[in-house]
Amino acid sequence: MKTNEIRELLRRFPKAPVGFFPTPLQRLDRLSDELGAELWIKRDDFTGIGLFGGNKIRKLQFFMADALAKGAEYVFTFGATQSNHAMQTATACRRCGLKPVLYLMSVVEPDEFPRANLLLDRVFDAEIHIVPPDFKGMLDAAHEQIARLEAEGHKCYEIPGGGAAPLGSLGYVEGWCELLDQAEAAGFAPDFIFHATGSGGTLAGLMAGRTLSGSKAKLMSVGVGADEPVQYIKNAAKLTNETLSLLGTDARVGEGDFTFLTDYYGPGYEQPNAGTDEAIKLLASREGILVDPVYSGKAFYGLLDHVRSGKLPKGSRVLFWHTGGATSLFAEPEIIGKIV
Numbered sequence: 074m075k076t077n078e079i080r081e082l083l084r085r086f087p088k089a090p091v092g093f094f095p096t097p098l099q100r101l102d103r104l105s106d107e108l109g110a111e112l113w114i115k116r117d118d119f120t121g122i123g124l125f126g127g128n129k130i131r132k133l134q135f136f137m138a139d140a141l142a143k144g145a146e147y148v149f150t151f152g153a154t155q156s157n158h159a160m161q162t163a164t165a166c167r168r169c170g171l172k173p174v175l176y177l178m179s180v181v182e183p184d185e186f187p188r189a190n191l192l193l194d195r196v197f198d199a200e201i202h203i204v205p206p207d208f209k210g211m212l213d214a215a216h217e218q219i220a221r222l223e224a225e226g227h228k229c230y231e232i233p234g235g236g237a238a239p240l241g242s243l244g245y246v247e248g249w250c251e252l253l254d255q256a257e258a259a260g261f262a263p264d265f266i267f268h269a270t271g272s273g274g275t276l277a278g279l280m281a282g283r284t285l286s287g288s289k290a291k292l293m294s295v296g297v298g299a300d301e302p303v304q305y306i307k308n309a310a311k312l313t314n315e316t317l318s319l320l321g322t323d324a325r326v327g328e329g330d331f332t333f334l335t336d337y338y339g340p341g342y343e344q345p346n347a348g349t350d351e352a353i354k355l356l357a358s359r360e361g362i363l364v365d366p367v368y369s370g371k372a373f374y375g376l377l378d379h380v381r382s383g384k385l386p387k388g389s390r391v392l393f394w395h396t397g398g399a400t401s402l403f404a405e406p407e408i409i410g411k412i413v
């Protein structure tokens with residue numbers, strides 16, 4: 074399918090105007106010379122709404138429109154205390170006149186004075202519940218609160234952690250179309266696309282878009298935590314197929330379509346490593362672009378390793394999909410590690 078035909082399928086899903094699109098597509102001139110590869114970047118760190126954008130804004134366009142259509146007053150979502158998704162949800166809610174309620178697991182114990190995303194959550198005056206790192210316990214507590222509020226006559230809307238639902242992934246089907254149109258105009262056709270993957274919602278949208286467009290560009294999805302790869306790919310394939318089905322198409326993906334890279338997140342989620350530190354500093358010092366220690370820095374580390382070690386064929390054209398997250402450069406020292 075052509076991108077305008079895919080966009081036609083997306084048209085029946087309303088979007089709230091919570092971001093700035095298209096985001097820029099840029100060539101990384103100095104790094105391309107230095108590494109002997111054709112490197113480009115898609116700047117989804119510039120999705121808006123405010124200063125701190127990121128990949129979740131693409132998904133939130135659809136969630137916010139759905140919440141408003143359903144007459145919601147409160148929007149609940151979930152993540153770690155330094156969740157980019159939670160912060161962007163708080164931003165989008167305030168832009169739409171909705172009340173954000175955030176359930177945040179203390180994977181890393183927050184400092185007494187809130188830092189980074191947790192500080193911004195406070196500035197947005199989100200209702201914040203910091204809970205122990207127990208996913209089921211967190212959901213149970215939130216569902217109890219939702220039941221209480223609804224019994225009092227309030228309407229609540231729930232967005233899963235990371236915005237991982239087919240409705241949100243539509244944002245990255247559209248992102249895929251945006252990239253193809255821009256790349257064609259720029260005379261660039263990526264062979265490989267590196268991006269960070271967490272909840273899998275971004276990956277599902279990109280993979281759905283790729284499938285519909287018939288593109289051969291390979292998605293290189295860099296994991297950010299200790300997920301079991303076989304199960305992770307199964308879940309990502311399921312979410313992709315649900316997204317394709319939501320769009321009303323018969324196209325489907327198989328697990329063999331996915332490349333899930335697990336060598337770059339160690340020792341764990343929100344835990345720094347030396348390769349990521351170097352990747353963050355290299356991109357900043359050569360191109361003036363910031364990535365973060367939890368997501369986009371780990372994905373860029375994966376890209377660098379593939380380019381330098383010859384894991385990609387010579388002359389490959391490589392795109393880095395920047396998914397945002399640079400607020401984490403101001404997070405707790407355990408998260409930032411030894412960047413400087």
Ligand SMILES: Cc1ncc(COP(=O)(O)O)c(C=O)c1O
Pocket residue numbers: 127128157158235269270271272273274275276368369396397398399
């Ligand atoms: C900066 C950044 N990059 C990538 C991701 C991963 O996106 P997804 O949850 O859609 O897999 C996240 C998720 O929180 C993120 O904050």
